[in-house]
Amino acid sequence: MLSVQNLQKVFFPGTENERHILKNVSLKVYDGDFISVIGNNGAGKSTLLNTIAGTLSADAGSINLENKNVIKKSVSYRSRWMSRVFQDPKMGTAGELSVAENLVLAQSHVRTTSLKWYRKKGQWETFQELLKPLDMGLEDRLKTQVKYLSGGQRQALSLLMATLSKPKLLLLDEHTAALDPKTSRDVMNLTDEIVNREKLTTMMITHKMSDALKYGNRLIMVQDGQITLDVSGKDKQELDSEELVGMFDN
C-alpha cells in the first residue's frame, strides 16, 4: 500500500547545525495495518510522518502510495489518499468556519474549486448522524463556529473529519498529547473504534507506551533517524511496557 524507500532528510545541510534526521529509512505499510510509532524526541518520527504527508520534502528516496511515486507531489494532491490529525486541536479544523462547513471541507478532497453550491440536500441530517455517536452534543451545534468548541471536541471533530473521506492512509501525530487524561482516553477509544470499523490503514505516533501497546497490530520504534524495531502480530502482543522503555536507552 505504502512503500517508503531509502528516505533521507537533512536539516540545515552544510552548516554547523546540520542534522541528519532520516537516515536511509525504508518502510512498508500493508493494507489494514495499524502501526504505533514510538521513539525519543527528535528521533525523526514526526519528520517521517511529515515527509509521507508532504508537508516536508524528502531529500532523497521514494514514497510509493498505491504504486504511484508521490515524492514530488503537493500536500493537497496526496490528501486524496491520506488524511492527518495533528497534535494541536486547532490545526485540524478551521476555527472561523462552522462545524458543518468544516465537515463539508473534509467530505471530499477533490474538486475543491468547483462552482457548485457546497450546501446539499440531506447534508444536515447526514452530519447529525455522524456526530451523534461522539456523544458530545455536537449534532446540535452544526452552526457553531469551531473556535468555540473545547479542545477535546475539536480533536474529536478533527478525527471524524480525517476519516470522513475514507482515506487509504490515516496519519495521527500525537493526536491525544494535548488533551487531558480523560479526553485523551475518549479520543483514543474513538480512534480505535473508527479505525476498526472503517478498516483504515493507520500510522500513529504516540509517547504513551500503554497506548502504543494496547492499540494496533504493529509497532515500530524510530531512534536516531532509523527504524530500530518493527514488530507485529503476536510478537507485539508479547511486548511489555518496561521492555520498551528499556529499549529507549540503547
Added chain:
Amino acid sequence: MLISSLGQGLLWAPLVIGVFITFRILDIPDLTTEGSFPFGAAMTISLMLNGQSAFTATLMGFLAGCLGGFVTGILDTKLHIPSLLAGILTMTGLYSVNMHVMGKSNVPLLTQKVLTDYLPSWATEIQTIVLGVIIVGLVILVLYLLFKTRLGLSLMATGNNKNMSAANGINTDGMIIFGYTISNGLIALSGSLIAQSNGYADIGMGIGTIVIGLASVLVGEIFLRGRNILVRLSAMVIGAILYRFLLTVAMGLGFPPDDLKILSAIILVIVICVPIVRNKLKTRKQLKIYLSQLTEGEQDEQITSVKRTKFTKGVLSGDRE
C-alpha cells in the same frame, strides 16, 4: 453633503470590498492596493482617450487590477516573499507601469462619455448614486454567490487555516493567488470609477488608499456585525459611505485637503481601538454581573450549608457538642 458622500462612498465601496477579501478572508494586509487603484484609473482613462467606450475601459481597468493582484499572489506564494513585502514590491513596480500607461503624471478626460453619461440626464449626484448602486449591487451579488460555492468555501478555509486546508485537498497557493486577484480587480474598479467621476487620472491618487480601505472595513464592522457573508459585504458598503461622510464633515470643519491623509490615519487608529475598548468594557460589565450573581448564590449556599451542618450533626453525632 450627505448625498455626495453617499455617491462617493458607493464608488469607493468596491475598493473596501477588495480590501475586505484580502484583509478579512485571507488575513493578509495587502499593500498592492496603492498601486492597483491608480492602475485601474490609468488604464481606464488612457483607453477612453484612445477611443474605447467607457464600458470596455472600465472592464479593462478591473482586469488590470486583477493582473496586479496576480503578480503579488505569485510573489507571495511561489517565491515565498512575505505578503507585506510582496505588496510593496508590486505597488512600487506599478508606479512605473502607471507612468507608462498615462504618459504623464496627470491625464484629464476631454469630451469622452463616462459611465454616468449613459444614464438619463439626472443631476450628477443622483447619476453617481445610481451607477454606484448598480455596480456595488452586482459586485455583492457575484461575491455572495461565490461564497456559497465550494470554491468560496475553499477560499475562506485557506485564509483561516492553511495547513488544514492543504490537508483537505485544497490548493492553498492557488486560492491565495485567486484572492489577491479578485481583490485587486475590485480595487482597480474603484480607481476606474473614481477617475471617471473626477474626470482625470493622477499618479498620486493611490497614496493612502490602503488606509482608507482598512479604516472603512473597520468602520463598517463597528456598525454592522454578523457572520453571514451578505451582512459582512453590506457592512463594507456602509463603511465606505460612512468614511466618506466623516471626511466630508472634516472638510466642512475647515481642514485643508492636504490634511486629509493624516485625518485618514487618525481615523484608522481610532477605529482600530474602538472595538478593542468596547470589547474590554463589555467583558468587564458581563464579568461584574456574573460575579455579583455568583456571590449572591454563594451566600444562599452558605446559609443552606450551615443549616445542613446542624442537621447532620443532630443525626449522626447526637447532641454531643
